Amino acid sequence: MFNLSRNCNKLVTICKLSSCNYTIFTKLPKKLVETQNVTKNLPLLQFPPKIRFYCSSESDIHTLTDEEITEITGGDEDQIHKLKVLLLETEVLRQEGKPVPSPAKMKVEHWKELLSKETRTGRRKYLDFLFKIEKIKENRIIKKQQKQLERKERPPIEQEQEGAIRYDLGHNHMFLRFYDSTMNNMYNAKLIRAMQFSQKIVIDCGYHEHMTKRENINCAKQLMLLFAENRAHDDPFDIHYCNLKKDAELEDYMHRFIPTMYDPEFPLNAHESSYLDLFPKENLVYLTPHCRQELTEFDHDATYIIGGIVDKINNEPVSMAKAKREGLKMAKLPLDQYLHWGSGSGKSLTLNQVLSIMLDIRMTGDWNHALRHVPKRKIMQDDEFAMINQRKNPWQSSRERNYTQQSVSNNYNRKTPPGDQIAP
Template sequence: MRRSYVNLARCSANLSALDRIISRSTNGVSLVSSCSPNLKNVPRLPTMDLISPLTYSHNIYRHFSIKNLQPEIADEKTTLENLSNVNRALEGEPNSFSNKADKDIFDSIDYDAITGGDPDALNKFKLLLLEVDVLRQDGMKIPSTLSTEQWKELFSLKTRSQRRKSLGFLWTLEMKKISDKRRKERKRLETLEKKALEIKENENNDHIRYGFQGNTIFMRLYDTTINLFDNHRLAQAMIFGQNIVVDCGYENNMSIVENKLCAKQLTYMFAENRLNKEPFNINFCNINKSGKLYQQFLKHIPTIEDPAFPINISEEHYLKLFPRDKLVYLTPHCREELKQFNCDDIYIIGALVDKQNNDPLSMAKAKSEGIRMAQLPLDRYLDWGLGTKSLTVNQVLKILLDVRATGNWNLALNNVPKRKVRQPGEPARDTRKFYNRGTILQPPHPMDRRNRIFQSIHYRDEGRQEQTEERTTRPRKH
């Protein structure tokens, strides 16, 4: 049985003309001679690339997808160049409009680096490739490119659901990069237009122009100068400032995505502490320099391995660096509240993103090590809404910075996200319900079951009156 795929990407003047008919049989994909009249003098849009007999199903899917049927013209190229690309395509040469997604995601894969040369692992990895191919054909969110490290991370995931979530996360990052690139290009063009307009306005102006990029009595402060000021404050804090410990020993309790999010939170934490007038002396302890968390942290701040950079990163345990009696572990699972900030204590913040694992790991760790515990006084000063009382690492640091500077918990707890706090006038929300389904998480009561039996069932249909049907019940036993 043969199926014919007709490319309808034509100019408006030649919608009825069909240049080519691409037919696919059981032996592969072949080209049929043109059935249209001679259209050499008529400009045509770039059509789908010539297809040779293909082996993989994802290539066939890509070539016959609706996306490939859309004509594309590069904005930076002239019409003659576009026409030459079309002519080369009709003559059997590859053009610049070919879809590169076929090559990028499945070609150039380093199988040895991913599987380590193991034949069993290679067979499992081929199944993973087939799974990704099926997800892409089903229209799921699949990135166009995957690096070797990303393939390794995807191959290490155990379940299909985790792999789908990871691919969706990578797709979101790719779309964000594309959006940022477009935004930067649009901003660059706006800047060029603004400069051209200023030059045109100042051509006939003999007066001195004051302002930015003009004449001014103030000296410009470059980014390198500001960085020197910020680093100087951190160097002073390393000598005279209060110590704060960040426990980075939860790497094995987090997934790959959670490790990436944790590294980003540590980056925000370091940046916000660096910009404060009186920063803490942050000590990153229990960190594994060959682990995922440190490698992601190194990507965000490449200068942390510079000996002159003011940051404390240690693989040692914090009990070997600081006295036990001064350590206080901040955990949301204990009952003791931190009523007053003590400048002599050394507070420990756990670097943990617990989107999936909600076990009280920090409290168990503090108990096993014999360290004092405390939780932030969230219930005392805030009307908490839905969600757990676990805050991000950078949010906890901002709270500690503000309460140390002002001594006011009401002001410091403004750093808690508003979505987690019930606003004035907002009705109380039932914390026993699911977020999506609204199912109450409690065992059914016998009286509720009895009431449901005697209740009437209501059927509602648009455009009709509401119909009511009484449910038949069994006679009660006496």
């Protein structure tokens, strides 16, 4: 059910009874004509004296194009009617002084999101969010213009000696300046070299149907951070995004976060096909947290697969089921062997954290060093672990507790996994 705001009904009723021209707003009018004392001939309707209603002439209103309306509603008559009601409700909120973004800043996806919300509270919260984003962007532009004016009004610095070279900001200096474009070219060249000689790693993007809209957005953000962290590493992987369907919701959000991902010169491998069609099956190892086999040693000849899924709501082992169905080898990170998890913290890691762990374990072979990317809030500290042991063993002496705490700390900080012997 699409609830119509009461203010919209009031505005339509007033305009009808006062023989005032009213129209459905599609964009913000250039001039708003204030109708004064619209309640003189309406004795039955009592409104507070501070409330004023506005009407606009049809000649000053900019309408949405038919292509935009069709893209928003899909040609459905019910959706078109809801869109008209929504436009009227949005304009009423704007006239009341509520935080509503300007229609010129409203995009097609914003109207689609508003149409999907069934309650007025949800729509107002989303409009308030868009309003804040718009004002943040406007403030950035204003600050940038102010800095430019201050830079122009700044008086020139007089040289102390004639012909002397100044090395401060804005003058000549002895070092070359590295621009962002130069850094970008360096990182891209590093990825191009990784495509030729580095180890392959696969991101399985075929779980978009198992995620909600919010989870797809979070997954796309994590994939963007994953690409950035891999690009900044000294020895990056050659990442392949497989099962990335063009019409999928995940691909749409990922394309928004990485607009140049389909450019021919951009070093990103995106495939709609499966990884089974690109790599030999005997070399594939699926990393899933639901299996029993732990990844004790990193195999430099294997092609590891990371499941591109954010499962905050659905915690079913879909990645393990997919690996079993395809007959692939499975492994999980040895988190329980090296870490003591804190109470109330989940064992889930983001996609970019998993890739950072794989980058470090490939370079160093040290799990204690690689697992430093696990957030500290999820790990139990030594004093907390000793306190839990004290509760479990209340008759343990302080000397034994100190020895246990020291052994736990040494076991966590040493470079060899527990159970392995250090050669003399």
